[in-house]
Amino acid sequence: MHDTDFDVLIVGAGLSGIGAAVHLKKNCPNERFAILEGREAIGGTWDLFRYPGIRSDSDMYTLGYNFKPWTSAKAIADGPSIRSYVRETADEHDLNRHIHYGHKVAAAKWDSTAARWTITTTTKNGSATFTCRFLFMCSGYYNYTEAYRPTWDGEADFKGTIIHPQFWPENLDHAGKRVVVIGSGATAVTIVPVMAETAAHVTMLQRSPTWMASGASSDWIANVLKAILPAQMAYKLVRWKNVSFGMWFYKQTRVNPGRVRETMLKRLAKQLPANYDIKTHFTPSYNPWDQRLCLVPDGDLFKSISDGKTDIVTDHIEKFEAGGIRLKSGKLLEADLIVTATGLKLQAMGGMTITVDGKAHIPGESLAYKGMMFSGVPNLAQSFGYINASWTLRSDLIAGYVCRLLNHMRATGVDSVTPTPAADVVPARLMMDLQSGYVQRGSDVMPKSGNRAPWVVTANYTYDRKELQDGPVTDEVVFAKAQAAPAALLAAAE
Known part of the structure; x- marks a missing residue:
């Protein structure tokens, strides 16, 4: 034994x-x-x-x-x-x-x-x-x-493919396809701009918006410190820098949520097309960090929207149909592939x-x-x-x-x-x-x-x-x- x-x-x-x-x-x-x-x-x-x-x-x-x-x-x-x-x-x-x-x-x-x-x-x-x-x-x-996966009326009628990100099929080819990603959390925000690079078009369908913030994928301060200091010392300094900023920002969302909301929305406006409907698609009903905040590295999602490769629809699902998703508003989102980024x-x-x-x-x-x-x-x-x-x-x-x-x-x-x-x-x-x-x-x-x-x-x-x-x-x-x-x-x- x-x-x-x-x-x-x-x-x-x-x-x-x-x-x-x-x-x-x-x-x-x-x-x-x-x-x-x-x-x-x-x-x-x-x-x-x-x-x-x-x-x-x-x-x-x-x-x-x-x-x-x-x-x-x-x-x-x-x-x-x-x-x-x-x-x-x-x-x-x-x-x-x-x-x-x-x-x-x-x-x-x-x-x-x-x-x-x-x-x-x-x-x-x-x-x-x-x-x-x-x-x-x-x-x-x-x-x-097992992931969180709601079911909708008419799923059996849909002629395309439905997948959940937790169980992504190997070698799935989405090039040239019309894609609808259901969800507005971190997974959806990650998938959408990447799929949009080769898909015919990608729509992110959300019931309600999520707080999003753009950040650089590379940390220039970290890269400078790594070039001039021993690895462990540079790592420790950058770690404390990022921890300190994260704690400071989180505290601001607790003590002054209105100001944080205003600042985040102003920054979003600068990264989206002129006259974009930020109130509908990017202004949640809750305060930042009441739910997990989504990071958008290098603003890739916003760039995809500006380039016309991606759009966001804020609505509720009525049912699935052969050619896509029928919304409560009556609109049909045409799709060949539906990704249910609905959570864990x-x-x-x-x-x-x-x-x-x-x-x-x-x-x-x-x-x-x-x-x-x-x-x-x-x-x-x-x-x-x-x-x-x-x-x-x-x-x-x-x-x-x-x-x-x-x-x-x-x-x-x-x-x-x-x-x-x-x-x-x-x-x-x-x-x-x-x-x-x-x-x-x-x-x-x-x-x-x-x-x-x-x-x-x-x-x-x-x-x-x-x-x-x-x-x-x-x-x-x-x-x-x-x-x-x-x-x-x-x-x-x-």
């Missing part, structure tokens, strides 16, 4: 999982670990999504790991470049030998007597079982096998079932502890990045905190740690503090943020950095020792 029993099991070999493994190797050299990956490749999101133009919507100086400088000239990177960055990291730290591919975690059972998790995975050859002291979930927050389906803990001493645990009923552990669940942490900033900023902090916690437990001779809220701690809001549709649809599966620290999930990197790097690992948790040797559990699992 030596090859299936570990100190730490990491679930997921994407950006977060590979980063977590590097932190473990550096800071917890005595912890034996393995990575369980449900797919057959490293990369997570950046290997799954293959739609045209797939890219980051955060700069790579903050989306990249704190220990590995981003060296490319482009700050807004395409999907293949990010995938290569993750794979390169795994190679540099000899992580491939720790990865069990094709192991999708289905269930996790905690036994307090042995202070051990028993993990069941599904594989193409059946099920497999692993055990560990600590479970580190790095599987993201959405369902890889949230999923907690990779979709696995969790039981603690025989009792089922429902993630949506728990409180998030420091944005990474959950009330009543021992020896489990989840890598959960920022929604209003680069994901990796917080996932790096969480990985560092987990290492500090593991080292404390080993030094003090305890076997389990359970976040335990006091009586005055109550749910205050969703863990993901956004009004976005995908968040609201999945609100029942996600843990809740509490009303005070350390149960509040923040959007403040400076606060989290101080708390997770330097704060105590002993506040509002219960430590305990196992009541039986791990061998008892291992024998029971055989």
Whole structure:
């Protein structure tokens, strides 16, 4: 059983999982670990999504790991470049030998007597079982096998092709075709200008507008600093520059949303054709960062509109017809190809079932502890990045905190740690503090943020950095020792 029993099991070999493994190797050299990956490749999101133009919507100086400088000239990177960055990291730290591919975690059972998790995975050859002291979930927050996909009347009558970006067909040829992309989020904003380069025409069909902001795909300050400073020093300076600006801008959207709205709309007007109907197509009813803001690198979407390759229609769908989409207004959008960029389906803990001493645990009923552990669940942490900033900023902090916690437990001779809220701690809001549709649809599966620290999930990197790097690992948790040797559990699992 030596090859299936570990100190730490990491679930997921994407950006977060590979980063977590590097932190473990550096800071917890005595912890034996393995990575369980449900797919057959490293990369997570950046290997799954293959739609045209797939890219980051955060700069790579903050989306990249704190220990590995981003060296490319482009700050807004395409999907293949990010995938290569993750794979390169795994190679540099000899992580491939720790990865069990094709192991999708289905269930996790905690036994307090042995202070051990028993993990069941599904594989193409059946099920497999692993055990560990600590479970580190790095599987993201959405369902890889099922996207959010509404259905509409008349879909069967449509004579063309309907696809969802999460399941993009290999070698799909859209050249010369009339394309309608349903949606106005980051995926639609990415796909539309790229498809428009060769399509006959692309229409972005939205029910309501999304806040969009143009930004340069290359950071000239970063490129200058990289040319004159050591790589790690330049990377650190640019990282702090971008973090500081991001926090400042987010704060402005909270304290002075009217001024931010006005400024953003003025900038949009300069990038769109004269007399363009910005009020209808680019002025949301909500304030910036009430939902996630869409980045438009180098203004490519706006240029595509100005060049006449793309148009935006703001309306509701009545039904699909043989030749396209009939709108509530009566207009027919003719199409050969329809892309349903309608969003993700949230999923907690990779979709696995969790039981603690025989009792089922429902993630949506728990409180998030420091944005990474959950009330009543021992020896489990989840890598959960920022929604209003680069994901990796917080996932790096969480990985560092987990290492500090593991080292404390080993030094003090305890076997389990359970976040335990006091009586005055109550749910205050969703863990993901956004009004976005995908968040609201999945609100029942996600843990809740509490009303005070350390149960509040923040959007403040400076606060989290101080708390997770330097704060105590002993506040509002219960430590305990196992009541039986791990061998008892291992024998029971055989």
